[in-house]
Amino acid sequence: MSNWFEDHPFTSVVTHTILVAGATWAVSTFILQDNRIAIVRSELESQKTLTEQYKAKTELVQKDLEMLRAENSEYKAWLGQSKEAVPIIVPKILELKQQITKLEGEAAELKKQNPREGNSKRERTVKLGRAFIDEETGVILTLKKTTPDRFAAVVIKLPDQVNYLEQSVLPGQQWKFKAKGKQYSMTLMEVSFYSDTVNLMIAEQ
Numbered sequence: 001m002s003n004w005f006e007d008h009p010f011t012s013v014v015t016h017t018i019l020v021a022g023a024t025w026a027v028s029t030f031i032l033q034d035n036r037i038a039i040v041r042s043e044l045e046s047q048k049t050l051t052e053q054y055k056a057k058t059e060l061v062q063k064d065l066e067m068l069r070a071e072n073s074e075y076k077a078w079l080g081q082s083k084e085a086v087p088i089i090v091p092k093i094l095e096l097k098q099q100i101t102k103l104e105g106e107a108a109e110l111k112k113q114n115p116r117e118g119n120s121k122r123e124r125t126v127k128l129g130r131a132f133i134d135e136e137t138g139v140i141l142t143l144k145k146t147t148p149d150r151f152a153a154v155v156i157k158l159p160d161q162v163n164y165l166e167q168s169v170l171p172g173q174q175w176k177f178k179a180k181g182k183q184y185s186m187t188l189m190e191v192s193f194y195s196d197t198v199n200l201m202i203a204e205q
Contacts, residue, residue: 041189043199044121061107065100072096120201123189128196136202137179139186143198150191152198176205 073092126132131142140157150170157164157196167173173188183205190199 012083044203048121058107061103063105063190066108068096068100069102072100122199124200124202126198126200130201137184139175139177139179139184139202141200142184143196145189146193146196146198148193150193152188152191154198 019109054096119126124132124134126141126143126179127148128143131140133140138159142155143152144155144166145153152170153166153168155166156175159179160177169188171190173187175186177184177186185203185205187201187203189201192198
């Protein structure tokens with residue numbers, strides 16, 4: 001075997017180069033792309049968790065507001081029934097009004113800190129040969145082909161562009177565009193060669 005390598009140095013170098021190139025391609029395709037998908041999903045989950053926390057806190061503040069308003073109304077009713085209660089109830093009513101004002105300010109501040117709350121995030125699956133049209137944004141995507149190495153050939157029409165784009169993309173590919181005065185992003189989350197489908201995540205920015 002060693003004599004063969006010595007007698008064919010050029011063939012040996014070419015074979016070795018092909019092996020190294022193949023290994024490098026495999027690493028970049030199956031490891032680096034997995035990392036990109038993991039990063040995108042991690043960011044989405046982190047944003048979802050943060051949004052849920054703000055939503056829960058906002059709901060608590062709203063419940064406190066409702067309780068204070070109910071208590072305030074009750075004191076007002078008592079005040080209307082008894083003139084002798086005025087010196088006791090009036091300060092309490094003023095205190096409740098201050099608390100209501102404070103909580104309303106906190107609720108408004110929470111909404112400012114969490115502008116993404118209520119923004120739509122949705123996943124869609126597109127099948128081979130089918131045109132996907134997002135009704136909310138108007139973006140159009142057609143899946144032409146999938147490959148075993150998780151590439152997808154797609155034709156895409158973004159609402160803020162005139163021309164169709166034909167691209168070969170991997171999971172993690174993201175398109176940003178504007179529709180109806182809002183900013184959106186569409187991320188290719190997964191390419192399945194076996195089912196000839198791709199999964200998309202559309203999110204309002």
